[in-house]
Amino acid sequence: MPDYRNDPAAVARLVRETEVHRDVYVNDEVFALEMEHLFANTWNYVGHESQVPESGDYIGTTIGTQPVMMVRHTDMTIKVLFNRCPHKGVRITTEPSGNTGRMFRCPYHAWCFKTDGSPHSIPLSKGYQDTGFEESHAAQGLTAVRHVHNYRGFVFAKINDAGMEFAEFFGDSLSSIDNMVDRSPAGRLEVAGGVLRYMHDCNWKMLVENQTDTCHPMVAHESSAGVTAKLWRKAPEGTPKPMAVEIYLPFMSPYEFFENMGIRVWPNGHGHTGVHHSIHSDYSAVPGYFDQMVAAYGEDRAKSILGENRHNTVYFPNIMIKGPIQLMRVFRPISANRTLVESWTFRLVDAPDMLLERTVMYNRLINASASIVGHDDLEVYERAQEGLRAGGNEWVNIQRLYGRDERQDETAETNGTSELQIRNQFRAWKKFMLMSMTVDEAVAT
Amino acid sequence: MSVPNDQDLISFVVREARMLDEQRFDEWVELFTEDGHYWMPVEWRQSDPVLTTSLMYEDKLLLRIRAERLKGNRTFSEKPRTRCHHVLQTPQVDRRDDAGGEYVLWTPMHYVETRLDQQTLYAAWATHHLVMGTVGLQIRLKRVDLVNCDAAFGSIHLFM
Numbered sequence: 001m002p003d004y005r006n007d008p009a010a011v012a013r014l015v016r017e018t019e020v021h022r023d024v025y026v027n028d029e030v031f032a033l034e035m036e037h038l039f040a041n042t043w044n045y046v047g048h049e050s051q052v053p054e055s056g057d058y059i060g061t062t063i064g065t066q067p068v069m070m071v072r073h074t075d076m077t078i079k080v081l082f083n084r085c086p087h088k089g090v091r092i093t094t095e096p097s098g099n100t101g102r103m104f105r106c107p108y109h110a111w112c113f114k115t116d117g118s119p120h121s122i123p124l125s126k127g128y129q130d131t132g133f134e135e136s137h138a139a140q141g142l143t144a145v146r147h148v149h150n151y152r153g154f155v156f157a158k159i160n161d162a163g164m165e166f167a168e169f170f171g172d173s174l175s176s177i178d179n180m181v182d183r184s185p186a187g188r189l190e191v192a193g194g195v196l197r198y199m200h201d202c203n204w205k206m207l208v209e210n211q212t213d214t215c216h217p218m219v220a221h222e223s224s225a226g227v228t229a230k231l232w233r234k235a236p237e238g239t240p241k242p243m244a245v246e247i248y249l250p251f252m253s254p255y256e257f258f259e260n261m262g263i264r265v266w267p268n269g270h271g272h273t274g275v276h277h278s279i280h281s282d283y284s285a286v287p288g289y290f291d292q293m294v295a296a297y298g299e300d301r302a303k304s305i306l307g308e309n310r311h312n313t314v315y316f317p318n319i320m321i322k323g324p325i326q327l328m329r330v331f332r333p334i335s336a337n338r339t340l341v342e343s344w345t346f347r348l349v350d351a352p353d354m355l356l357e358r359t360v361m362y363n364r365l366i367n368a369s370a371s372i373v374g375h376d377d378l379e380v381y382e383r384a385q386e387g388l389r390a391g392g393n394e395w396v397n398i399q400r401l402y403g404r405d406e407r408q409d410e411t412a413e414t415n416g417t418s419e420l421q422i423r424n425q426f427r428a429w430k431k432f433m434l435m436s437m438t439v440d441e442a443v444a445t
Numbered sequence: 446m447s448v449p450n451d452q453d454l455i456s457f458v459v460r461e462a463r464m465l466d467e468q469r470f471d472e473w474v475e476l477f478t479e480d481g482h483y484w485m486p487v488e489w490r491q492s493d494p495v496l497t498t499s500l501m502y503e504d505k506l507l508l509r510i511r512a513e514r515l516k517g518n519r520t521f522s523e524k525p526r527t528r529c530h531h532v533l534q535t536p537q538v539d540r541r542d543d544a545g546g547e548y549v550l551w552t553p554m555h556y557v558e559t560r561l562d563q564q565t566l567y568a569a570w571a572t573h574h575l576v577m578g579t580v581g582l583q584i585r586l587k588r589v590d591l592v593n594c595d596a597a598f599g600s601i602h603l604f605m
Contacts, residue, residue, distance in 0.1 A: 194487055194498045197597035223520035227513045231506070244507055340597055345498065353496060360498045365507075370485060370500040370601040372514055378600055379522035 004029045008437040015430045017406075018399035018423070022388040025203040025396070031336040033433060038317060039064030041163040041432045042268075043149070043156040043170065045319045045330060046070045046080050048346070050153060050190040051097060056115060059097045062332055063159060067091055068145060070155060073115045074102060080145040080157040081117045086138040104142065117142035152181045153189055162436045164268070172411060173270035176313035180323035182305045184348035185296040189326060192347035193360040198369040200341055202381035204318060204333040205425075207341060210377060211312040211320040211329075212273050212421040214258035215400070217251045220380055224372040225251035241284075247362050250279035251373070261311060261416040267409035269316025269428025271421035275413055278311035280324040286354045314421065316428050325359045329367065337385050343367035398422045448543050449582060455536045457582045458550050458573055462531040465604050470512035473604070477505050478576060478583045483604065485589045500594070500601065511604075527602040530557040536573070546577035547585075556605045568592045569605055 002010035004027070011033065014021040023030050044063045047070040051059050058071040060083060067083035069092065083091050085106040092104050092113075103120045104113045112120040119141040122128070133139050147158035149166040154177060156166065163169065181189055200207065210216065217225070228248040232241075250257075262275030274280075293302035309324050318331045326346040331339055345359045366373045388396075401418035408427040414420050449457075464473045477483070485500040494502040503511065514520055532555045540549035550573045558565050574586040589605045 193496060194491075196487060196498055196500075197595070199597040199599050201599065220521065223514050223517045223523075224510070226519075227517060228510050231510060231513065242504075242506060244504075248510075357495050360496060364498045364500075364502060368487070368498070368500050369598040372511060375522040375600045375602065376520070 001027075004033060008434050011433055011437065012430055015426045016395075018402050019395040019397050020426055022394050022396060024426075024429070025205065025385065026336055026388050028336050031203075031333070033437070034333065035064040035066075037434075037436050038429065038432050039066075039333075040159040041435045042317050043147075043158045043163075043166055044317070045315065045328075046148075046155045046157050048153055048189070048191045048344075049078060049150060049155060052078060054099065056099045056101045057097070058093060058100055058115075060093050060095065063145070063157060064333060066159075068157070069093055071100070071115050078148065078150055078155055079116050080148050080155070082143045082145065084142070085111060086141060086143070087111050092142070113142045117144045152177060160436060163432070169268055170270065170315070171266055171268070173266040173272075173313065173315065176272055176310055176321060176323050179305060179308045179310065180321060180326055180346070182297075183293075183323070183326070184351055185292040186349040187296075188349040189346040190349055191344060192356060193345035193363065196343040196363055196368050198341045198343070198367065198374060198378075200339045200378055200381060201337055202339060202378070202385040203336055204331045204339040205429075206381045206384060207329075207331045207339060208314060208316075208318055208320070208425065209422045210381070211314050212263060212271060213419075214261070214263075214273055214417050215255070216380075217258075217279075218253065218255070220376045221251045221373055223376055225249060228252075243284075243358055243361055244365060246283055247358075247365055248373075250282070253279065255417065258416045262413055263416050263418050263421055264411070264413045265421050265424040266411050269425045269432075270314060271424050272310050272313035273416055273421070274309060274311030275416075278309045278324065280311065280322065281309040283324075283358065286352050286358075289352050289355065292351065314425070316425055317432075325362055326355075327359055327363060327367075341367070398426065447577070449548070449577060451538045451541075454538055454548050454550055454575065454582070457575065458536040458552055458571070459533060461573075461584070461587075462533055462554070466529060466531055468526075468528075470515060470604075474505065474508045474512050476584050477508065477587075478578070478585050479505060481505055481583065481585050481587075483508060483584075483587050483589075485591070485594075485601075485605065487594055489594060491594075500591075522600065522602070525561065527558055527560040529559075529603045529605075531555075531605075533571075539572075548575045548577070548582075549573065550575065554605070558602055560602065565599070567601075567605060571605070 004011050014024050047059050047061060052072040055072050055074050058069050060069055069081050069083045071079050073079050085092055088108060090106055090108045092106055110123050114120050145157045145159055149156050181187060225248045228245060229252050232245050261273060261277050263273050264275050265271035313321050320329045328344045330342045334340055343363050345363050347356045365371060398419045401415055461476060483503045484494055487498055487500050491497060515523055534553040536550045536552040539551050552571045554569055554571055556567045569589050569591045572588040575582050576585050
């Protein structure tokens with residue numbers, strides 16, 4: 001097996017134009033390198049500003065596998081801090097969210113830090129006099145993540161100095177976040193409806209790839225959406241279509257539907273399905289909502305916002321949003337064969353509650369650990385994680401509708417059943433992995 | 446039987462769990478009233494199933510879809526099939542309204558699901574809202590509160 005840590009060329013060889021080596025999914029060293037490089041060189045979603053409205057409010061989360069906190073500082077800016085006391089390494093907070101007041105206090109030795117991480121006080125501090133303590137890493141306080149950007153309420157952070165500025169990294173892909181936020185008559189979202197957490201015994205990238213895989217719904221979800229269609233056909237003529245049926249049925253749409261919906265890719269691994277329409281296009285109108293949108297934006301603009309029905313937008317490396325229903329999924333890597341999926345929903349500020357009700361129902365029906373749609377997705381991921389151990393073929397194919405003129409980091413639109421976005425992700429994967437990988441000379445020689 | 450006594454109510458809850466263990470899902474769905482729900486909250490002491498998400502909040506149509514799906518030849522996550530096992534404490538009758546024909550029972554339980562070599566134990570409290578109608582006792586709401594409702598689980602395949 002290659003020594004990936006000391007052989008960037010071997011890492012590069014894992015990704016070919018139309019296939020990827022199984023080690024990107026199963027190899028522990030490749031996973032460790034992803035955490036050190038890929039998740040440090042890219043902009044990662046941390047949280048939403050509505051989760052920390054007041055000074056001292058914080059949430060605990062992760063970037064890759066590293067614990068971080070997002071906190072509202074006393075000057076009302078949002079900071080992202082590594083969640084680790086500079087003294088002995090103790091995680092400062094364990095609650096998913098809370099308010100820490102004007103400072104964080106470590107539960108071990110009561111070292112205290114301001115909400116931007118800077119040191120506040122240490123008990124019995126005379127014990128550090130004349131020890132050169134000021135020069136130590138510990139004296140600097142909680143380390144802040146240096147690169148933080150709040151885009152319309154969505155807070156992203158980048159750990160390394162390497163990599164790109166926020167605007168260059170995301171480019172035109174931000175149009176999907178724009179559309180999600182613009183759907184609020186007030187132009188604002190709030191986290192609402194609770195979070196679903198679902199543990200997956202598979203590699204995190206299988207989940208990300210599945211978000212733009214449009215050839216699986218009518219196969220893997222025949223058991224749920226197909227049964228729904230069958231039972232619904234038996235309903236007496238004129239029965240009003242329940243919201244749940246409206247959510248399930250489009251999963252059984254024919255291949256042509258998904259071919260025609262289109263896929264668009266952007267530089268740096270971002271992309272989305274549903275350029276022209278999506279499974280969210282034909283939901284029933286919610287009374288009063290359109291009028292609110294017209295009042296807020298004017299009729300033309302309101303129609304243009306609501307006419308955009310993107311399906312899944314992947315923000316590389318590990319989140320997906322559904323603009324038309326204000327839903328976000330975060331695929332949190334835990335190990336090469338373990339991933340925590342968090343599914344969040346947002347309220348469109350000032351819009352009717354029925355929109356949140358539908359969003360919350362979608363989340364429950366599709367993304368809960370008791371979801372009959374989620375069950376069959378997880379089943380195929382876990383079978384892949386296991387099947388990849390088989391010999392004879394070490395490669396995973398990502399060739400569907402491959403164009404020989406495809407270029408890395410271009411914006412392009414194509415047939416909705418293409419695996420172009422999956423190839424786009426792997427080209428970005430290679431770029432951001434190798435960006436900071438250097439051979440350790442001491443080991444290499 | 447127009448007014449059930451406590452033992453009737455308790456037997457109903459115990460037999461309902463047995464029905465699940467025996468995989469009689471079609472019969473089980475018919476225990477629910479037409480407006481009945483099966484609810485598994487995701488938040489501790491959750492009060493709202495509509496604007497807050499849940500692990501499950503299924504009306505009778507959705508329960509029928511689940512029961513039907515379990516029989517399907519292309520239900521890949523049920524190949525092989527999941528089995529389940531309930532251990533109930535004696536159900537306690539928390540509320541009786543004989544005039545209205547409405548009853549509430551509370552039942553602590555341990556629930557096991559197993560498939561292939563995996564076996565998972567869950568601990569929960571079931572709250573049954575039963576109604577007495579022309580066809581006998583029926584479930585208007587079965588609420589299952591997991592002690593660790595907010596933990597990250599793998600797939601929960603069947604019904605607790």
